[in-house]
Amino acid sequence: MKTIYLDHAGTTAMKPEVLEAMVPYFVDHYGNASTVYRIGQDARAAVDKARDQVAKALNADPAEIYFTGCGTESDNWAIRSVALRMSKEGKGRHIITSNVEHHAVLHTCEYLEQLGFEVTYLPVDENGWISPEQVEKAIREDTILITIMYANNEIGTIMPIREIGEIAKKHSILFHTDGVQAIGQLPVDVKADNIDLLSLSAHKFNGPKGVGALYARKGVKLDSFLLGGAQERGKRAGTENVPGIVGLGRAIELAAANREEHARKMTEMRDALIHGILETIPYSRLNGHATNRLPNNVNISFEFIEGESLLIMLDMKNIAASSGSACTSGSLDPSHVLLAIGLPHEKAHGSLRMTLGDDNTMEDVKYVLETLPPIVERLRAMSPLFEQIKGGERLV
Numbered sequence: 001m002k003t004i005y006l007d008h009a010g011t012t013a014m015k016p017e018v019l020e021a022m023v024p025y026f027v028d029h030y031g032n033a034s035t036v037y038r039i040g041q042d043a044r045a046a047v048d049k050a051r052d053q054v055a056k057a058l059n060a061d062p063a064e065i066y067f068t069g070c071g072t073e074s075d076n077w078a079i080r081s082v083a084l085r086m087s088k089e090g091k092g093r094h095i096i097t098s099n100v101e102h103h104a105v106l107h108t109c110e111y112l113e114q115l116g117f118e119v120t121y122l123p124v125d126e127n128g129w130i131s132p133e134q135v136e137k138a139i140r141e142d143t144i145l146i147t148i149m150y151a152n153n154e155i156g157t158i159m160p161i162r163e164i165g166e167i168a169k170k171h172s173i174l175f176h177t178d179g180v181q182a183i184g185q186l187p188v189d190v191k192a193d194n195i196d197l198l199s200l201s202a203h204k205f206n207g208p209k210g211v212g213a214l215y216a217r218k219g220v221k222l223d224s225f226l227l228g229g230a231q232e233r234g235k236r237a238g239t240e241n242v243p244g245i246v247g248l249g250r251a252i253e254l255a256a257a258n259r260e261e262h263a264r265k266m267t268e269m270r271d272a273l274i275h276g277i278l279e280t281i282p283y284s285r286l287n288g289h290a291t292n293r294l295p296n297n298v299n300i301s302f303e304f305i306e307g308e309s310l311l312i313m314l315d316m317k318n319i320a321a322s323s324g325s326a327c328t329s330g331s332l333d334p335s336h337v338l339l340a341i342g343l344p345h346e347k348a349h350g351s352l353r354m355t356l357g358d359d360n361t362m363e364d365v366k367y368v369l370e371t372l373p374p375i376v377e378r379l380r381a382m383s384p385l386f387e388q389i390k391g392g393e394r395l396v
């Protein structure tokens with residue numbers, strides 16, 4: 001039986017068209033893009049083309065796009081570079097972010113705190129949302145950067161990016177957004193959204209792993225993060241990952257062209273899953289905003305069960321899902337995002353994230369809706385706590 005893959009927020013399979021575009025740059029045009037001879041110049045032209053493709057998808061200028069090694073690098077680069085430069089220029093040392101950011105942002109902010117920066121971690125509401133007013137209220141004389149994610153990778157809540165960008169602009173503060181989960185799902189437009197810096201990662205929209213990009217608006221002074229050669233106009237040293245960059249360019253072009261149809265299809269499957277589960281499984285609740293959420297994200301907590309056991313049993317039925325973000329699923333700590341929306345530990349542990357993609361169909365949704373309820377029931381039958389409430393008494 002085929003695997004029903006429901007972890008597209010973790011990573012996605014590459015599209016055959018993307019692979020096809022990349023292959024020649026491994027074997028034929030393998031030259032170093034910084035050289036003058038033909039096979040090097042072929043590679044250079046391919047990097048330039050990819051830069052155009054990324055710029056077009058974001059409504060940016062190609063000169064505003066820098067290729068990186070991953071979304072994590074883009075986040076680190078944007079935040080550290082702005083912080084260090086602004087503080088050197090005496091503009092201040094205060095950063096505003098949220099408490100549901102990806103660890104690429106949170107750990108970078110914590111690192112900067114060790115260097116003497118001050119960080120405000122705005123608390124989200126019960127839906128995982130930050131209001132523009134909250135952001136405005138947190139602004140101080142010495143605020144140099146606002147970094148708020150476009151959409152959350154665990155619970156799918158979409159942040160009011162355009163409004164936050166407007167506020168940042170009004171106060172002349174730089175605005176970075178981690179757009180890793182938004183690209184391909186939402187209509188991201190860096191100009192209309194008032195974004196100064198945006199991070200993205202190819203493997204989240206059917207491109208290759210290990211390649212990302214950072215958009216930096218013209219006029220934003222960006223210092224190099226990786227020091228060395230003069231690649232990426234002297235801003236990001238290291239021989240370009242030409243096949244990866246070509247793949248990123250092709251993948252974002254395809255994602256942008258199919259975005260509306262993709263979002264429509266995802267939303268339909270998402271809502272069928274959410275309603276189907278909430279209607280058939282007692283003591284379950286949806287995490288994240290009911291409607292203002294990524295079209296492909298389903299995140300549900302089941303009381304009285306362990307997310308890990310649920311994942312193992314789903315895997316035995318060929319369903320691949322997640323119980324939190326990929327990097328923390330090996331740890332015993334409950335997700336910081338689920339705790340931030342106010343879930344107590346036991347509910348946070350019993351959560352299931354299913355993120356849909358192009359390869360899913362309504363048949364898959366049907367299969368999940370048939371397979372999941374008996375698994376939850378079996379796991380609950382083993383739970384001593386659940387035994388106590390069987391009589392109909394509500395404990396929590």
Ligand SMILES: Cc1ncc(COP(=O)(O)O)c(C=O)c1O
Nearest residue numbers: 070071072102104153180181201
């Ligand atoms: C919101 C968000 N930011 C950053 C990242 C990191 O991206 P990458 O895996 O390319 O380093 C991820 C993916 O795990 C993510 O979901």
Ligand code: FES
Nearest residue numbers: 103325326327328
């Ligand atoms: S590093 Fe990928 S989910 Fe955290």
